[in-house]
Amino acid sequence: MKPALYEIRRVLTSKFVIILIVAIVGLSGALAYESGVSYSARPTELQVPQVVSGYYINGSSITLEAYVFNGYGQQYGGATLNFTYNGITERAQESSDGFLTATFPFSPQVGSYSYNLTYRIFAPVTERIEMPINPAVPYTGFALAPVAEYSNYSNLAILVLYFGPGGKASPSADLIISNQSAPSQLSAVESSELFNASISGVTHEIVDPVMPLKEKKENLTAFVVSNSTVVYDIYIGHLSTYVPMTQSKLQGLVTDDTSFLIGFLMPILAVFSAYLTYGKDRTTGVIESVLKRPISRSGLIGSRFLSNLTAIIVAVALAMLVAQMIIRHYFGLYLSGSYTALFIFEYVVEGAAFLSLVYLISHLVKSQGALLGAAIGVYVVLGLFWSIIVDIVMFESHIPSDTLAYVKAYLAMEAISPSGFPTIAQFYHSHTLSILISSATIQPSSVGITLASTLAIGIAWAIVPFLAALYLAVKRD
Template sequence: MNPIIYDFKRSFLRLSVLIFLIVFAAVGVGIGYLVYHSSVENLPASSYYNMNFVGVSFGFPNGTVKVHGYVFDNRGSPLVATIEMVSNSGKVVSMTQSNSSGFFTIQGNNASYIIVKYSTYEEKATITTIAAAGKSLLQQHTVMYTYIIYNVSDFYNYYEYNGEGLAIITGVKNCVGKLILASTFNQGELNLTFYNQDLKAVGSCIINYSGYVTINSIKIKPGTQFISLGSKSSTGFMTEYSPIPHIEYAINLGVISSSSLFQSFFPIIMIYLAYALYSKLIDSGAIEFIISRPLTRASFYLTRLTSGLLTGVTTGIIFSLVVGGTFSILIHYFPGFVVTMLIIELISILSFYYILSFMLSNFIKSATATLGISIALFFIIRIVEGILPIFLPTNVSNILGYYVNPTSICSVATYLSTHLTLAGAPFNLGISIVAQLAWLIGLSLLGYLKFRRMDL
């Protein structure tokens, strides 16, 4: 058997590793469920559906109702769906399908609501919510009423409804998304102003529309936290903008929160693993017997280093998939992106602290002292990471967090978990990757050079 695989099995199947992995996974699932229970559980099922529709409903004096609408998925792309117009008694008075562009027009008499069906999804919207006003107007036989109907999942980036218009921004990637606008006026001009977290305007754009429901591509200014809708000469109320879909904030919070204890304590298991696989052998003198066989120092060092790293990678993947799978069961949606980011975070953290302890073992003769110093460094680094942003300017804190930080890729993955884009990011991804690799490779080489010259 390959020696790396053999040592990996011995390290990963170590009772302490398996027990703590199971314990932390169980605790992580519990934390995730608490977050889910407090923020997501009570949302209606349609919040998770990959089907949305908006429309403008018109009521005529003779009792006829007409709806112009648009059916789309969570990224704003059109869907071909079946639309039924139903009376108060449940009778279908009219039926149609949205076209390949997602648009539909349906008309019927004395209808109360419409039902939109796509795949296994079925949602409805009432079209007589202002029945009292409608009856009064119909009795006068002089005017019609017009209002907006919709049923939208929570996978939007921005949502604003003011009675006369509904604006939804969804499917944002690299700061470009789709603006879906439903308006009681079939033409007009819309002014969007973008604000950062300090409520300072960072840009604006004008959207000219002609149609009751229109779809436009829109570029969001980097750093946008709020958007206001208004006319060309005025701005409206500011509404929060999410760089990732709204519901994913809650889901990602649950996934990230689930890993809090794992990130806080499992690196200590990796430090202990370096102690058991390497430090103790050097301290006890057993290393002399091992390398007296046809085994070079380089082979021994690389085998023990790699097998421990593989254990960290495997535990990080298993933990992340367990948490992601739990949320998949709870909300019928697997948060693939944030799970991937979580895997990267955990691999970054576990690998660094394993290599750090591995390297120190070559400079400190006592295995117990190496274990204690490694654990102390772990807590010191975590504390410094937490308090520096409080006392330092943001730009300095960003440089330390994304470049100097020995787990810089973890910081990058954490940022992406809530932004889903590198546009406007306060770091250069290439430099962050190089910085992380420099720490991992540098410490590994330093430890090997010392081990090679060590008098055993």
């Protein structure tokens, strides 16, 4: 077996490398999963109860009714509702159709009622609502409320309610959705209708408007038409809040989450695998594992560097592959090929740079302890705490943060450490930086960042320290 292939197999089968690769891939997948779940998670407010109430007058009594439902239009259990009318308060009781009702002696002089709704969302909550009564109108009739579709909460449906005499169900009517705002003439409603559904014999029913997404994005009003008369209307706005996922949003999620994790773990993999496979042998003078055939110093350092670099490439590539599969499941698209290639390249460069630094340091110190301390120091300063160091230096520079001079200085600081290279590469790709206002973009060329300069920084970090280590290995030993 050739030395390089032997060293690659040796590194990829070592417990430390396997554990780090599993950690990088597993945690990257977990973060991609978290992004997918949190982005598509149902809003908590959809579980908060809502109320639509009405009344009907029956001779000398008046019955107050309310339907309590969640954001999907489903009947809400566990809430307490008290009606107050003419100074009398009664706790509402649930009827067979799911309405909460209470009956009071009717007084033609009383023009309103109120209700208190008590429920618990993390903590007890009580809401008090005042509602009008028209003593000349014997019952409320139809009412509408927009609710979210349970299968796709970004789409809205219409909850149709009917508060009829004696609690009876509704007569025949039409639910019309129009892009006109409450026109006074029925002909205007009918001529502008985008959706029409027949309603008959209901007390509460959810109607799902089947409409093109383009129409759901218009400003809409819902009307109930009965006996050729508009008896109820409500402005509902858009029937869809759906915003399609875009490449830029998706890349932003990955950059904010997964890249942070890999940027944290990759230097650990690089620094300690370099120490264990080359640096320790170099400082102790004992080569723990070699082939029987002769191997030169340049061949030894080259094959071990290649084996360490292979482990880094495998870790980043597998992490991206797993993240891509999870992203595709939740968002319905893959990250673009250019972003994927950039992502792999920038973290391979970061890992190669930390590898090279440890290889170089192993030729500058004389003991195993000194090498281990220096390797840990490189990781802590140039990896773990580098972003904090950059922030402190930029703060002390007193350069105005809204100037190109500040951006140039910030990028120059990032270029000093291999852990800053991903920031430079992402800036070249997206034209945005975390230090900029969230929506701000800036042309990389205006601060000296071009494709050539980005590649030069990456290649310099990945190659130059290793070439120096190779020179020392061949010439000094």
